Amino acid sequence: MPSENLKVAVRVRGFNDREKALNSKCVVHMDGNTTTVKNPDGNEAEKRFAFDYSYWSFDGFKVEPNGYLAPDNNSSRYCDQKRVFDDLGVGILNNAFDGYNSSIFAYGQTGSGKSYSIIGTTANKGIVPLVCEQIFQRIESAQKENKDNQFEVTFSMIEIYNEVVRDLLSSKGATDRKGLQLHEKPGRGFHILEKDLKPTQVCNYSSIEKLMEQGNKHKSIAETKMNATSSRAHTIVELVFKQTFKNLDGNVMQRVSVVDLVDLAGSERQSKTMASGDTLKEGIAINLSLTSLGNVISALASQSNGQNVRVPYRDSTLTKLLMNALGGNSKTVMVAAISPSDNNYAETISTLRYADRAKQIKTNAKVNEDPKDKLIRELQEEIARLKSSGVGLISGIPADLSKKEYERAKKEMEENIKRQLEDSEKQMERMKESYEHRLAEALAKSKELDKQSVNDKAKICPHLSNINSDPMLTGSLKHLLEYPDSKKTLVVGSTDKVDIQMHGLGVSDRHCGITFENGEFHIEPYPNSRIMKNGKQYEEKFQLNNFDRLVFGASLYFLFINPSKFDQDSEQMVINQMNTITVEKIQKEIAEESGLISDGFDHRKPDELQCINELIDLMPPVEEANQMSILMDKKMRYDLMILNPIVIGDPHSKPRPVILVRKFGTSLEWIWEAEKFIDRKAVMSDFYLDFKEDGKINNPKYISSDPFVDPSDMPVLIGVAVVEPKCILHRIPLEDTPKVFDYCKKLAGSLHVEMLACDKQGIVYENIEKAIIQNPEKDLKELYYLIRINNVKCLSTRYKKIFCQFKVFGDENYSKSQVGNDSNNPNFKFQRMVSYPDVGTNLLKYYSTYPIFIQVLGIQLSNQNDSNKMTTRQWFDKEKKDKNNSVDKLREEVNRLQLDLDRTKNKLKNVETLLDYAEKKKKKKIRTDYIRECILSNNPEIMNKLYELVNKMNDKD
Numbered sequence: 008m009p010s011e012n013l014k015v016a017v018r019v020r021g022f023n024d025r026e027k028a029l030n031s032k033c034v035v036h037m038d039g040n041t042t043t044v045k046n047p048d049g050n051e052a053e054k055r056f057a058f059d060y061s062y063w064s065f066d067g068f069k070v071e072p073n074g075y076l077a078p079d080n081n082s083s084r085y086c087d088q089k090r091v092f093d094d095l096g097v098g099i100l101n102n103a104f105d106g107y108n109s110s111i112f113a114y115g116q117t118g119s120g121k122s123y124s125i126i127g128t129t130a131n132k133g134i135v136p137l138v139c140e141q142i143f144q145r146i147e148s149a150q151k152e153n154k155d156n157q158f159e160v161t162f163s164m165i166e167i168y169n170e171v172v173r174d175l176l177s178s179k180g181a182t183d184r185k186g187l188q189l190h191e192k193p194g195r196g197f198h199i200l201e202k203d204l205k206p207t208q209v210c211n212y213s214s215i216e217k218l219m220e221q222g223n224k225h226k227s228i229a230e231t232k233m234n235a236t237s238s239r240a241h242t243i244v245e246l247v248f249k250q251t252f253k254n255l256d257g258n259v260m261q262r263v264s265v266v267d268l269v270d271l272a273g274s275e276r277q278s279k280t281m282a283s284g285d286t287l288k289e290g291i292a293i294n295l296s297l298t299s300l301g302n303v304i305s306a307l308a309s310q311s312n313g314q315n316v317r318v319p320y321r322d323s324t325l326t327k328l329l330m331n332a333l334g335g336n337s338k339t340v341m342v343a344a345i346s347p348s349d350n351n352y353a354e355t356i357s358t359l360r361y362a363d364r365a366k367q368i369k370t371n372a373k374v375n376e377d378p379k380d381k382l383i384r385e386l387q388e389e390i391a392r393l394k395s396s397g398v399g400l401i402s403g404i405p406a407d408l409s410k411k412e413y414e415r416a417k418k419e420m421e422e423n424i425k426r427q428l429e430d431s432e433k434q435m436e437r438m439k440e441s442y443e444h445r446l447a448e449a450l451a452k453s454k455e456l457d458k459q460s461v462n463d464k465a466k467i468c469p470h471l472s473n474i475n476s477d478p479m480l481t482g483s484l485k486h487l488l489e490y491p492d493s494k495k496t497l498v499v500g501s502t503d504k505v506d507i508q509m510h511g512l513g514v515s516d517r518h519c520g521i522t523f524e525n526g527e528f529h530i531e532p533y534p535n536s537r538i539m540k541n542g543k544q545y546e547e548k549f550q551l552n553n554f555d556r557l558v559f560g561a562s563l564y565f566l567f568i569n570p571s572k573f574d575q576d577s578e579q580m581v582i583n584q585m586n587t588i589t590v591e592k593i594q595k596e597i598a599e600e601s602g603l604i605s606d607g608f609d610h611r612k613p614d615e616l617q618c619i620n621e622l623i624d625l626m627p628p629v630e631e632a633n634q635m636s637i638l639m640d641k642k643m644r645y646d647l648m649i650l651n652p653i654v655i656g657d658p659h660s661k662p663r664p665v666i667l668v669r670k671f672g673t674s675l676e677w678i679w680e681a682e683k684f685i686d687r688k689a690v691m692s693d694f695y696l697d698f699k700e701d702g703k704i705n706n707p708k709y710i711s712s713d714p715f716v717d718p719s720d721m722p723v724l725i726g727v728a729v730v731e732p733k734c735i736l737h738r739i740p741l742e743d744t745p746k747v748f749d750y751c752k753k754l755a756g757s758l759h760v761e762m763l764a765c766d767k768q769g770i771v772y773e774n775i776e777k778a779i780i781q782n783p784e785k786d787l788k789e790l791y792y793l794i795r796i797n798n799v800k801c802l803s804t805r806y807k808k809i810f811c812q813f814k815v816f817g818d819e820n821y822s823k824s825q826v827g828n829d830s831n832n833p834n835f836k837f838q839r840m841v842s843y844p845d846v847g848t849n850l851l852k853y854y855s856t857y858p859i860f861i862q863v864l865g866i867q868l869s870n871q872n873d874s875n876k877m878t879t880r881q882w883f884d885k886e887k888k889d890k891n892n893s894v895d896k897l898r899e900e901v902n903r904l905q906l907d908l909d910r911t912k913n914k915l916k917n918v919e920t921l922l923d924y925a926e927k928k929k930k931k932k933i934r935t936d937y938i939r940e941c942i943l944s945n946n947p948e949i950m951n952k953l954y955e956l957v958n959k960m961n962d963k964d
């Protein structure tokens with residue numbers, strides 16, 4: 008079989024709710040096999056890519072009554088699941104029957120539609136279920152044709168998270184932290200030993216469906232139990248397909264083909280992780296596999312172009328396992344899933360570039376022969392050889408052999424051949440037996456799965472159904488609310504001694520009770536447990552209604568479903584509800600309830616909406632980090648805030664959510680960018696799992712670098728000072744003492760700054776009058792100046808080693824002053840010469856528009872350390888109480904002010920009415936003591952007296 012290129016398909020989905028709310032524009036166009044992406048900034052040419060297939064699933068579809076998305080008319084360009092299967096899935100099926108290995112892997116950012124193409128939904132099945140479904144249909148017809156043909160299909164489902172491989176079909180294996188070991192075998196690459204990962208034999212599609220259900224369930228459990236994020240995991244479904252049949256010569260043949268279907272982790276984290284620049288993440292292989300896959304693809308592409316480069320398969324678990332799929336014996340397809348939206352432009356381009364490199368890869372698939380098949384073939388050859396050699400020997404018996412000797416040799420030979428023939432036939436028989444035995448086992452297992460299926464029960468029984476950030480995992484966990492015997496309360500908790508076991512951060516051993524009384528379900532939270540219903544936290548018992556959204560602990564989301572209360576076609580109703588409720592919606596509800604986002608959310612400007620969406624996404628991990636801090640008593644607190652980048656001296660960025668990190672009982676605090684926090688949270692989770700296993704914090708990995716906090720000797724931003732540099736365009740010297748403000752816009756100190764125009768040699772113009780340029784637009788051809796930061800006056804004594812940094816037009820990196828002495832008012836005498844030998848319009852515009860932001864940084868000193876006075880939980884409780892108290896105090900103050908204001912308004916009104924009265928009575932003057940009395944009094948009787956007095960007044964009074 009000649010080598011062939013890896014096939015690449017690109018698929019663009021429709022806008023999701025978030026993109027619609029952001030009023031996104033579609034930047035992707037497809038024409039034939041060409042995909043074009045337009046830069047939303049409009050100042051770049053369109054980028055074009057050509058792939059084997061371009062699938063337009065953006066628009067032009069209708070929803071059929073069973074939920075299937077189909078083209079809305081004959082001329083529609085919409086590409087549905089069937090088309091993808093016809094193009095890619097059928098090829099995989101054919102390969103499997105022809106004895107070739109095949110692999111398909113989906114690449115793209117989170118939410119771009121990878122799982123949709125690979126797995127799909129109940130109504131819109133993807134490649135995996137369709138391939139599995141059709142494999143059995145083909146087997147059935149092949150067996151009808153010839154009863155002797157035997158087919159065997161085994162199924163396995165694994166996940167790679169943080170470089171660890173886990174068996175998703177085993178409840179124990181899915182949460183085994185150490186995972187499965189990879190072994191290398193020459194000629195076979197890396198694989199997992201059968202004793203560790205025993206593929207399950209399957210005999211029909213429904214057993215695969217159930218295994219996938221089970222795999223998803225374990226994936227959801229593993230995600231919460233291990234505090235991991237499913238979009239960072241790679242899922243590999245492997246089908247091994249064996250065919251045993253007689254060839255035209257009547258010889259028994261066996262063909263084995265391996266089909267790998269890979270749903271890769273979201274690709275966007277790769278770039279963001281790298282961008283966060285936090286070195287601590289290297290303590291854990293957050294997504295080493297995806298980075299390595301990129302490197303392997305690049306190397307293979309270079310190899311295909313004739314370059315002699317090493318392919319770094321061994322760098323990661325994923326690349327080891329995909330070694331064959333990518334560069335060896337396999338026919339491979341890659342689906343690049345992209346979002347149509349302008350907001351995702353950068354990610355889309357990066358996905359398409361990745362795919363573009365992948366399409367250059369060449370693979371070399373061969374028809375596979377199973378080792379057992381090889382054995383059979385060898386045996387048959389042996390038999391043939393023996394038969395023929397026997398004959399040869401008989402016919403070639405030396406002439407000098409006596410007749411007796413000849414007869415004996417012939418007999419011996421025949422017996423030998425007979426024995427060997429019997430042995431080989433027995434061996435073949437045994438192989439057949441073991442196949443039948445395994446098939447019986449598979450059938451028994453399939454029946455077992457049937458018994459376990461809670462999905463059927465959930466159609467009639469009230470239950471809690473999980474909501475996952477990966478829509479594919481939503482509904483994969485169901486807790487039935489069944490009350491055995493006289494039980495009135497089902498206890499929910501994290502141990503195996505409760506009725507409903509839930510794994511997840513912040514779920515206590517005994518978290519809450521669910522009671523069924525008078526036809527209604529109620530939840531009673533137990534002390535210190537976090538339970539939310541429809542966005543609101545409850546500490547008292549509350550009632551459940553159909554489709555209530557529940558949060559247990561930090562981030563376990565469930566929907567309450569009581570089918571007995573449905574009056575219509577219940578199943579469809581549940582599916583419809585499930586489809587509309589997402590983790591994002593639940594988080595939005597919580598954010599609204601807590602006042603983090605206010606009314607009018609949907610009418611905000613796209614930039615603001617984007618920022619709020621990012622904030623909503625960060626809420627669960629922030630809650631999880633706080634829970635881990637409590638459980639490990641780390642004395643740390645994480646709070647979300649929106650940072651206006653101008654306050655940190657970055658005028659070119661948009662407002663964004665960041666995390667304020669504080670150490671209780673000290674003045675230490677840090678601001679972490681979202682990317683850094685997300686990476687750190689993954690390390691914290693790993694750390695936490697170690698802690699949970701050992702009960703103590705002793706992993707040497709974290710002794711020197713604690714993921715919960717930054718090292719105390721790391722400089723932090725104290726504040727920013729702003730200098731207006733426009734005068735330097737006129738060569739007018741500037742001496743200023745700008746104030747330094749911190750991120751809360753509080754005064755943090757001041758600087759002494761000078762900007763002095765100079766010549767090319769750095770000599771300051773002495774005659775200022777002569778140096779001045781009236782019209783820089785016309786006359787300024789070159790610009791040289793010195794910028795000096797003479798000293799900093801920092802108001803707080805909680806910093807040492809203070810220094811400044813800034814950028815001016817054209818700078819890539821910051822100019823840094825030297826580090827000051829340990830005083831908080833260091834004298835730097837820092838000076839830098841800035842040179843522009845060619846002044847252009849951009850420079851003039853920049854200096855006239857933007858100030859220079861000088862950042863002041865320093866190392867924090869903690870003036871007090873009361874951290875250990877209380878446990879982290881007590882610190883949280885205290886802050887909550889203090890906040891409530893301060894809210895109560897504020898409320899009192901507001902009420903008092905309101906009363907004062909009402910009183911003042913009344914008094915003013917009295918004065919106005921008195922003056923109106925006087926005017927009506929044609930009085931030109933009014934006595935001041937009457938007005939004073941009017942202001943002081945609020946009594947109607949006195950007011951009436953005043954009217955009388957005014958009436959009696961004459962203008963001489």
Ligand SMILES: Nc1ncnc2c1ncn2[C@@H]1O[C@H](COP(=O)(O)OP(=O)(O)OP(=O)(O)O)[C@@H](O)[C@H]1O
Pocket residue numbers: 019020021023064076115116117118119120121122123124128237238272273344476477478479
């Ligand atoms: N071609 C499509 N047609 C209709 N809906 C789609 C299509 N592609 C994706 N979707 C929908 O978009 C959402 C996100 O898709 P999906 O879960 O497949 O993304 P993903 O890339 O696998 O994300 P993750 O990395 O989180 O697993 C899902 O609700 C899915 O049903």
